[in-house]
Amino acid sequence: MGKLEQLIKELCPDGVRYEKLEHCCNILDRQRRPVTKSARESGDYPYYGANGIQDYVSDYIFDGTFILVGEDGSVMNKNGNPIVTWAQGKIWVNNHAHIIEEIDRVLLRYLYHYIQTVDVTSLIHGNIPKLTGRDFKAIPIPLPPLPVQHEIVRILDNFTELTAELITELTAELTARKKQYEYYRDSLFTFGDDVERKPLGEIATIIRGGNFQKKDFTERGIPCIHYGQIYTKYGLSATRTITFINENVAKKSKFANTNDIIMAVTSENLEDVCKCVVWLGKEKVAISGHTAIIKHNQNAKFLAYYFHTAMFFKDKKKLAHGTKVIEVTPSKLGDIIVPLPSLSEQQRIVDILDRFDTLYNDISKRLLAEINDRQKRYEYYRNKLLSFKNIDVEV
Structure with a gap:
């Protein structure tokens, strides 16, 4: 029998009482003070919001x-x-996070672990997700004796700690593989003066x-690609879409044909601006706003791979404008200089990168699956x- 089992058997064999959270800690919400970004004076002290350090x-x-527990905005993860x-x-804590401190009979670290198990969906x-103070204070907390809390x-x-160490190692390996892939890809696009x-x-x-939006999506209809999907939903190329629009919406849209490149020209960060996908489907596909449709006479995947290189990144950085939202004007893309080896050489490079891309994606999926598995194991345990x-609940 483990130490925890022994403690439970000795100290609370029949169960424990549940108490409202407000009786298990000191809630300090009234002491919080928000400060607008423009009024903040830069310094060394963390400024916390709903989901961690903001400034x-x-x-x-x-x-x-x-x-700290998120009050409004980002207050809940995908598990509820x-x-x-x-x-x-x-x-410093603003008014987007509840803040609590320890009292004598309840370990704060115990509450930290337990609160993360509570389903707060209901x-x-x-419209802006909010966990009100009233609901927060009433969350029921099981209170085993202190020795049990300490052992838990x-x-x-x-x-x-062990899970975090392993995830750090796997994340580092994933980062290293990504850098290796990017270096190899960029080296294939380093050409001499003999290349046009x-x-x-x-x-x-x-x-x-x-100009269609997410609200226009239908279960069936005309295939469409929304610019926001290009960041994460599609790889370098696609033959099928994950969303559709109806004919009335499609009449106001623009279309890409087989072999066209669809590029997202708006994002909240420079890294995602100008990410693109080659459309290889047999039918034409409707394309949303905040995109550029590139109709060309070269190898589509060669250009798409080039649009992900460090060399292209330098060019798009010069064209990008905006602060909260970063944009590249589609018409300005025409000024970017691209290397153009022969079509046979373009295909050779594509064949190499396709194989390398498959290998990298397989490794990435394996590492991400292992990271996810470790996190799920921890949460289950x-x-x-x-x-x-609950000894106060009648069976």
């Missing part, structure tokens, strides 16, 4: 060890559990996409450790 400021309003942050030292309300914390902290170079506008016609019979 660093020159002053603090709390000093100690605390748990709240966003929980462990914060220590001198900090407690989140409003010890086990979960050790488990968390031309402005993109001389080998392609560049047009803006249409944590949830089992924190499941207690």
Whole structure:
């Protein structure tokens, strides 16, 4: 019998009482103070919001060890559990996160682990998701004796540390593989003076996409690609779409044909601007706004691979404008100079990169699956450790 099982058998064999969260800690929400971004003075102290550190400021309003739980905005993960942050030292917290501190009979670290297991889906309300103070305070918490809390914390902290170390190692390997792939890809696009170079506008016609939005999606109809999908939903090429629009919406749209390149020209970050997908489907596909449709006379995948290189990144960086939203004007893309080896050489490079891309994606999927599996194992084990019979509930 393990130490935890022995403690439970000795101290709470019949179960434990559940109490409202407000009776298990000190809730310090009234001491929070938001500061607009323009009014913040830069400094060394973390400025926390709903989902962690948002900025660093020159002053603090709390000093100690605390748990922060998202109140509005980003308050819940995909499993329905709240966003929980462990914060220590001198900090500033705005009014988008609940803040709690420890009391004598309940370990703060125990609450940290337990709150992450709570399904708050039914407690989140409003157009902007909100976990109100009233609902937050009423969350039921199982309270085993302190020795049991200590042992649970010890086990979960050790488990968390080991899981974090492994995830860090796997993430580092994934990063290394990505850099290796990018270096190899970029080296294939490093040409000598004997290779012709031309402005993109001389080998392609560049047009803006249409104007449909996500709200226009239908279960069936005319295949369409929305610019936001290009960042994560598609790879370098596609033969099928994941969304559709009806004929009335399609009449106001623009279309890409087989072998056209569809490029997203708007994003919140420079990295995603100008990501693209080659359309290889047999039928034409409707394209949303915030895109450029590139109709060309070269090898489509060769150009698409080039549009992901470090060399192209330097060019798009010069064209990009905006702060919160980064944009590249489609018409300006025509000025970018692209290398143009023979079509046979373009195909040779594509064949090499296709094989390398497949290998890299296989490795990436394996590593990501292992990271996900480790996280799920931790969550399963944590949830089992924190499941207690409520002795106040009649069976």
